[in-house]
Amino acid sequence: MIPNNKILLAALFWCCSLSLFAQSGEWRIPAPDIDSLAKADARMDYQRFAAPFPLDLTTEAGVWTINNGVNGTWKLTISMPTARGLALYLDRVKLPAGATISLRNQQGSQGPFTSKDVSALGRLFTGFLPGDEVTLTYRGTIFPTDQSPFHVWRADYAYRADLFQPRSAGVALNFGNSNDCEINVNCNTGNGYDDERNGVARVIAVAAEGSFYCSGSLVNNTAEDGRPLFLTAYHCQAGLTPLYDLWRFDFGYRAPTCTDPVSEPPFTAYNGSLFHAGREESDFLLLEIVDPDFNGESHYFNGWNRSDEDVSGISVGIHHPVGDIQKVSNSTFTGLTIWGNSINWESITTPPDHHLRMIVDEGSAEEGSSGSPIFDPDGRIRGQLHGGNINCPGTNVLYYGRVFQSWTGGGTADNRLSDWLDPLGLEPQTLDGTYLNGNGLGRILRGNANWLGQPVENVRLILNWGSSIDTVFTDANGDYEVIRPENTTSVNIATFYDEGDEDFGVNITDIISLRRHLLGLDTLDARTLVAADVTNNGVESVGDIVRISQVILQLSNWIDRPNWLVYPAILDISGLPSNIFGPFNIGIANPDAGIITIDFEVSKNGDVNDNVYGN
Known part of the structure; x- marks a missing residue:
């Protein structure tokens, strides 16, 4: 379910009290204290299957051929x-x-991965991979040790026998480990929902x-444009620190027939997502898949029904309990009823009328089923699974x-569905599902000015x-977005903003603040020092006081600088760079990434107190 409270990272990263053992090309990490992990898990309603171990390794740690x-x-x-299984980050x-990069051991392999698999971050x-040992392999251009093309910063240690069941072969995460009451989606219970x-x-x-x-x-959304919006459960990340760019979405992971397969079936994985909206009361989380490989491929986008009513007839849930292959459950007699009472989820209580109640006739649900859709007889989503009382049998x-x-x-917009599922403003009660070619964000440069x-x-x-050259303006939320040309490794950005006269937001208090700084009575931070260096010579001086005074008296303009400064948030401004007003040449480390974000700071020239809009 939902964590009772946020787990302290210091408690989870057990390595704080352990040592690494290294030989050339080999790193052995001592086994963690399972009891400590169990105590941490006891504080959670929702169950993790792997705990993190921080690393700090570059190509210097491995061996070259x-x-x-x-x-x-x-x-x-x-x-x-x-370890029951290992993953690297x-x-x-x-x-x-x-x-390419790949992960291998005697049980199987993951990858190879290319630059297209790297997240926007x-x-x-x-x-x-199952097992207690993995080998990370890089194949490509040789790099000096001080120019490593990647850094290994974390290993995840799968330790939960009930949530991670390794196999003797293959790369199964938890294949075949769901309970005996679960029904494969290709059985009769799932008929009609192909x-x-x-x-x-x-x-x-x-x-x-x-x-x-x-x-x-x-x-699906009313534009029916193939935008990869993905509905799951809010409690899948509540109380945690989600790393959405690393989330993985596995489609088509199911048995080809009703019978459990002997070997793990294949699936198609897409990596990375963005948060758009979520709300605890109705336990919804809306993400957007950002893997470029999603685009151009045909996918089924499920429809939905937002009516305020019970659902009669057969309702069907399709889910992946404990990470197993796709299963199905249904309610054939009672359907779905609006639950008029509040629900105590231990860490939170959700309000009345925010959930649909389903008494399961066939099938079951487990950890990992959370966020799965419940379909009405018309094949439209009425909600996503929050939790319940699970008994097998029973x-x-x-x-x-x-x-x-x-x-x-x-x-x-960040806590409701309507903005995202109805971009055309049609306000429909229902929308059917359909097959569409994926049309995600693709190669996007986006960011915010604040x-x-x-x-x-x-x-x-x-x-x-x-x-090519593009010109964009930030919107009312300070956001901008533009499609990046293919294979671009850098962009030169010129920034402009104009509001008010040159003395707007500048007055005698700014002069006093700068004077006190020069006398050593106060210390200005890097941001206000940038605003104070109006003569743009990299040094705060009496000359800056004179220039600010002249602007206030309307005897001069700024001369050496624009009225407003707009610079990348990642720019190191501690040394008062002379190019504070650009243009800025910014490298793009991963041209194949779906989304790259560049944010900007806005500062009023001469506004030493940083109060042009009030504090």
């Missing part, structure tokens, strides 16, 4: 005794063209605190957060890609 003067193969073996990933999740099941996926939810299983579904009662309540949610956290509208950005 030189193929020729340019290319080679690099390997690093990492072992953790008693890389950051600062800058793979050159043609280079330059991170890569390898996925899990399309709907194609839109349902297993989710590996990654947080700073570890790895978790959930389920969820692609959802009576199963499930509660689904209602689409009806999630539609308006808390009244803003003054001390407040959005700034109408900031003009001129982006020179080398082959």
